[in-house]
Structure formats: C-alpha cells, structure tokens
Amino acid sequence: MVYFPLLAGLAASRLVSGAAIYSRANRQVTTSYGTLQGGVSELNSNVNVYKGIPFATPPTDSLRWTAPTSPAPWSGVLNATTFGADCPQGASEVGIFTSGNTAISEDCLYLNIWTPANATATSKLPVYVWIYGGRFELGSGSVPTYDGTHLASKDIVVVTLNYRMGPFGFLAHPDLSVESGHNASGNYGLLDQIQASTFLRSEIAAFGGDPDHMTVGGQSAGSASALDMMYSPLTDGMIVGCIPESGARGIHDPETYTLATSHRDKDAAEAAGVEFLSTLNVTTIAELRNLSMETLLEYNFNSDTVLVGTAFENVSAFMEPPAWRPVIDGYVLPHNYGQSLSLNAHSDIPILTGNNADESGSSPSPGLTLDTFTTQYTEMFGNLSTRFFDLYPASNDSNANTLSNEMYRDLSRTSTWDWATAWYAGGAKSNVYVYYFTHSPPNQTEGVYHGAELWYAFGNIPTYYNLTWTEQDYALQEQMSGYWANFIKTGNPSGGNLAEFPATTSDAKQAMWLGETTGASYLTPGDDKFSFMQDFFAQQIEF
Structure with a gap:
C-alpha cells in the first residue's frame, strides 16, 4: 500500500501574489485569522467556494493524540482554491466515499465552504456542516459526492470538514487520559468535528452564514458523528438541527452495535490502547508519537478487547463493529446512547x-439457500423463531432471499x-x-x-x-x-x-x-x- 505525504512547503505555496489578489478581490474574505482568496464553483458561477481553510493547529509530532486547538494566524492572503490534505488513510481512487486525493498527511484539519456569490457578512444564511462517513477509517471533506454547490444555490452556506480517523482519531490509553486533563482519551476525531464547529461559530458570518443557525449532518460514520455531536455537552447551544443519514437506530437494535453507531466504554478502549502499544513494541506514548504515519497506517490492528459480543451471541451484534470508534469517555460523551435519550441529556433539536x-x-x-435461511434465523431469533418463520415463510432459495x-x-x-x-x-x-x-x-x-x-x-x-x-x-x-x-x-x-x-x-x-x-x-x-x-x-x- 502506498501513501502520499503532503509535500513540505505547501502552506507557503498557498500565499497568492498581489496580482492575483487584485484580479479576484470580489472573492476575498477576511477572518479573525487572516484573509482568504476563494474561487468560483465549477458547477455554478453564482456560488463561491473556499477550500482548505485551516480550523486547527496541525495535530502532528507532540500534538498527535491531543485535543485540537485554534489555528495560527497567517499574514498575506491565503489561497483557498485547493483542498487541503486528507487525514491519514489508505490510498484510494475517487469514489462515492473517497476523494482520490494523493495528498495524505497528519496536517489535515481543513474545512471547505460553499456560499452564494451574493452573500455578505450580514446575510445570516443557514449553515449546513457535513461530516463524511467511512467507518472511521477513510473519507474526507473533499469527496466530490459532497460538493456543496447545489445546496448553496438554495441560499445555504455548506461546510465540509476533515477529522482524524483510525488510531490517529480514536486511540484511547490510560496515559493519554491523564495527559488530557479531563481523564479522557480516544475521541480526537470527534473533538476535531467540535473544533471545526467552534471555529465556524466565530468565522462563518464573514462567509454569509448565521453562526446561531448551524445544522450538522453526515452519513454512516458521519451520521454517527452528527449524533455524537448532538449527544455531547461540548456542543450545547451550538447546533440547531441534525441530519444523520443511515442513520439513528434503536438502542436495542443489534445493528446499532454493528455499525459506526457503535462505541466502546472507557475501560475497554484504554485496554485496547495498551494492547496496541504492546503489539507495536513500544511502551510509552512518547515512543508511539515517534513512529511514522506509515507505520501506524500499515498496522492492521484488531483486538478481542475492542469487541464485546459477536454475531448472534446474545444477538448483541450481527458482526464486529469498526475497530476504531468513539469512546464513552465521560467528557466528550458522558453517557451511552440509551442513557443520553432516557435522561434527555442531549441537544433537543x-x-x-x-x-x-x-x-x-x-x-x-x-x-442465501433455504437451509441457510432456516439455520441462520433460528439462531438469530431463538425463542421467537417460530413466529419469524410464520411471518416470513420461505419455501425455496429464491423466496428465502426475498x-x-x-x-x-x-x-x-x-x-x-x-x-x-x-x-x-x-x-x-x-x-x-x-x-x-x-x-x-x-x-x-x-x-x-x-x-x-x-x-x-x-x-x-x-x-x-x-x-x-x-x-x-x-x-x-x-x-x-x-x-x-x-x-x-x-x-x-x-x-x-x-x-x-x-x-x-x-x-x-x-x-x-x-x-x-x-x-x-x-x-x-x-x-x-x-x-x-x-x-x-x-x-x-x-x-
């Protein structure tokens, strides 16, 4: 597998020349951090797009596995006409969930904004913040499927963002929990999403958006993330609506545990982190931070301590959930989903x-064959299997599948x-x-x-x-x-x-x-x- 680190000097190359500033002045936006030079959407000339906007300090070196912080200001005019790097993941072709971006880097916390060309700092348009899916392993805000042009043409400011995935985004460990100051670790990807929303609260008005009217949405792992933002006390008062596509599922549904809606409790997540260090032959977080991005990506970690319940064992899950996923850490996510709903401990939106x-x-x-249908659903439904076969009465291979x-x-x-x-x-x-x-x-x-x-x-x-x-x-x-x-x-x-x-x-x-x-x-x-x-x-x- 080949990875493509972001070339050194990219940030410097994104400062545009004076001539470019002058000729495209109508698409410049000034934020608290500096001025950005955007472009026109290739799909609709009435929509402007600003790509690769840094919303956090790069989480590299000693900042790997720390909560994101605000980005550093820049001087000059930042060229916001190209997407930033994707967060660490395997190389991929362009697809419905993947960008085909050859720039892969831990310096990846960037967001992208589509806004009507006639929007001004006083327009106060509703904002839609999109979080991509990919089982917390792949994806980015630059995937063509998520291009915000069409929705922006309906007088909406559309935002896509990147967040850390895999071990970079969801590694928990007792030492990281102590280091955090909140006795919590493992939700760095969710903290990235929250940091992006915090950044937007202070800056989106410059792009024509209403900071008090932000809806968050996502699909698959992005859906789980959008729900987690709704569940998290760290977003209290920040979002006014939630669009989880594939999707909110019942708290007793085994599929909830199978999909990206799954989570780990803090103790199990930290135990998995300890095992992860052991299998990489390191003993400290400092040593782990010294390992290369490629080494961490190439190691396909799967631990029995990650999964509690397997397919049809108490039917707690139909299959194993993502190896890296959010943690009920007591800080970002204080409660499991059932508790959050029963306590009404979430944003009521x-x-x-x-x-x-x-x-x-x-x-x-x-x-399926008829025999497999019979065996599988007898096991799955147990004492309810007779009712199941009465309601879904297969008689041959064809209608067993149906x-x-x-x-x-x-x-x-x-x-x-x-x-x-x-x-x-x-x-x-x-x-x-x-x-x-x-x-x-x-x-x-x-x-x-x-x-x-x-x-x-x-x-x-x-x-x-x-x-x-x-x-x-x-x-x-x-x-x-x-x-x-x-x-x-x-x-x-x-x-x-x-x-x-x-x-x-x-x-x-x-x-x-x-x-x-x-x-x-x-x-x-x-x-x-x-x-x-x-x-x-x-x-x-x-x-």
Whole structure:
C-alpha cells in the first residue's frame, strides 16, 4: 500500500501574489485569522467556494493524540482554491466515499465552504456542516459526492470538514487520559468535528452564514458523528438541527452495535490502547508519537478487547463493529446512547434521519439457500423463531432471499421508530422526521446501496460519474435536496411545493418513502411484523 505525504512547503505555496489578489478581490474574505482568496464553483458561477481553510493547529509530532486547538494566524492572503490534505488513510481512487486525493498527511484539519456569490457578512444564511462517513477509517471533506454547490444555490452556506480517523482519531490509553486533563482519551476525531464547529461559530458570518443557525449532518460514520455531536455537552447551544443519514437506530437494535453507531466504554478502549502499544513494541506514548504515519497506517490492528459480543451471541451484534470508534469517555460523551435519550441529556433539536432499502443486512443478492435461511434465523431469533418463520415463510432459495431482505428492511424501519420513541420518552420536544430511500441509481447492480441517497440529497447526480441519469433521477434530486434545504432552514422538511413530510411520533408509526414513490407509509406491512420486531428488540441489551 502506498501513501502520499503532503509535500513540505505547501502552506507557503498557498500565499497568492498581489496580482492575483487584485484580479479576484470580489472573492476575498477576511477572518479573525487572516484573509482568504476563494474561487468560483465549477458547477455554478453564482456560488463561491473556499477550500482548505485551516480550523486547527496541525495535530502532528507532540500534538498527535491531543485535543485540537485554534489555528495560527497567517499574514498575506491565503489561497483557498485547493483542498487541503486528507487525514491519514489508505490510498484510494475517487469514489462515492473517497476523494482520490494523493495528498495524505497528519496536517489535515481543513474545512471547505460553499456560499452564494451574493452573500455578505450580514446575510445570516443557514449553515449546513457535513461530516463524511467511512467507518472511521477513510473519507474526507473533499469527496466530490459532497460538493456543496447545489445546496448553496438554495441560499445555504455548506461546510465540509476533515477529522482524524483510525488510531490517529480514536486511540484511547490510560496515559493519554491523564495527559488530557479531563481523564479522557480516544475521541480526537470527534473533538476535531467540535473544533471545526467552534471555529465556524466565530468565522462563518464573514462567509454569509448565521453562526446561531448551524445544522450538522453526515452519513454512516458521519451520521454517527452528527449524533455524537448532538449527544455531547461540548456542543450545547451550538447546533440547531441534525441530519444523520443511515442513520439513528434503536438502542436495542443489534445493528446499532454493528455499525459506526457503535462505541466502546472507557475501560475497554484504554485496554485496547495498551494492547496496541504492546503489539507495536513500544511502551510509552512518547515512543508511539515517534513512529511514522506509515507505520501506524500499515498496522492492521484488531483486538478481542475492542469487541464485546459477536454475531448472534446474545444477538448483541450481527458482526464486529469498526475497530476504531468513539469512546464513552465521560467528557466528550458522558453517557451511552440509551442513557443520553432516557435522561434527555442531549441537544433537543429537530432530527431528519433514515435508511436505504439495500443496506444494514438487505442486499439485491443475499446469496442465501433455504437451509441457510432456516439455520441462520433460528439462531438469530431463538425463542421467537417460530413466529419469524410464520411471518416470513420461505419455501425455496429464491423466496428465502426475498424474505431475508424484507425482514432486514422491516427491522431497519422499526429500529429508527424505536429510536424516535426513546427520544420522545426521555422528554425531548423537537420533532423527528424519518425517511426511507427506495430508488436505485442507474448503471449498477447493488440496488439502493449504502450511500445511494447522497447524490440526490446533495443535488450532485450529473456531476462526476458517467451514469445514465433519467428524468426521474433529476426530479428526485430536486425533491430530496428541497426537503433537506427546508430542514436546514427551518427544522422542518416540509415547505414550498413539496408533499408534506410528516413527523414520526410514538403514535405515528410512519416514515416518508422517497424514491420510486413518495409519501408517508406505515413502517411494516402489518401490525404483526411490527409487534414481532418490538418483541425482538425487547430481548436485546440496551446500547
């Protein structure tokens, strides 16, 4: 595997010449840290974009595994027309979750801003802060899928950011906890996201944004991060809405532990950190900080102390969660998710969340035989298996696959409602809006795959991939980006000429179908399946 460190001297090369400053003065913005020279979006000349804005001091050398701090001011004019380096990860081609950026560096804490060209420091436009996914292992704010141009054209200031991942972002260790001053470690990636939001609170007005109206969103690990920001007391009063895509799931759903929504408790995380040092043949954090970025990336760490519960063991998890993930550390995250909801110990803000048809267990090609179907779900559902086979009665290999998908889709939708029910039961007053995405993008065989909704929510379907987009795709793009824009502006996705998007409540067991058809629909095709899923969740541990 090849890695591409950021070339030395990049920061110096980003100071633009006087001639460039003069000719592009209308896209200069002055912040508390210095002046930036932005550019025009390649997709819409009515949107300006500012790339590679430093929001923290580079977390390198002795600052590796420390909380981020404010960036140093710069003199001159900083060239903000190119993205900063991606945070440490394996090299990748450009894709739905990856940028193809060949610049990989620990000096990676940069953010990017898309804003209407006519925005001024007094515009006070709503702000949307996007956190990328990738199982806390890969991704960046420069991924083309997340280009903010289309949403910015709807009078929104869109921000994407980088954060530390893998061991750089989520290593806990007893010595790091002592060093922190908060007796906590392991959430450096989340602290990066919070630092970016803190930076934006003080600087976003210069780009036309309203510092008191910031919505945070993300997908997959970014969804988990957006929820963690909502759960964290460090963001109190900072955000007004949350859009976790794939998505908020119930606190008794085994998939919650499987996905990036998983976490580790502090003791287990620190024990894993001790083991990590041991396997690298170092004994101190100082020695660990002296190891190269490449050495840490190349070591594929997987520890039994990381995972509590395996597939179908008390059904606490369907599979192993990400090796590196957030920690219930008592500081960034004081409580687990169930406790946060029951105590109402979180920001009480509107939520727009949901899932896709072919993720979280469902797939166009599950590859099950009838025998495997019978064995697997007897084990999974235990004393509920007779009811399961009555509700999902497979008789051959073909309908075993179909019914397996139906079960996982029913489970997914019921799980999100279960989370919403816990939200309201704990005392939260803000609405939860739940979508269910059912449209398969063209020219592929993976169905409505994990991340398929991103093209449509961001409004980027025709931009970077040579796919055969149809009129239906374009119409769905306008519909979904319209719902997202409404929510970012008002905390309610309904508005304009769009069909009403109702809230999900304890009594309203519904989600908004978006895709082949649009409209609110019951979570499962019948109360019997809904009741079955509730009884299954009732037997699981609280997460």
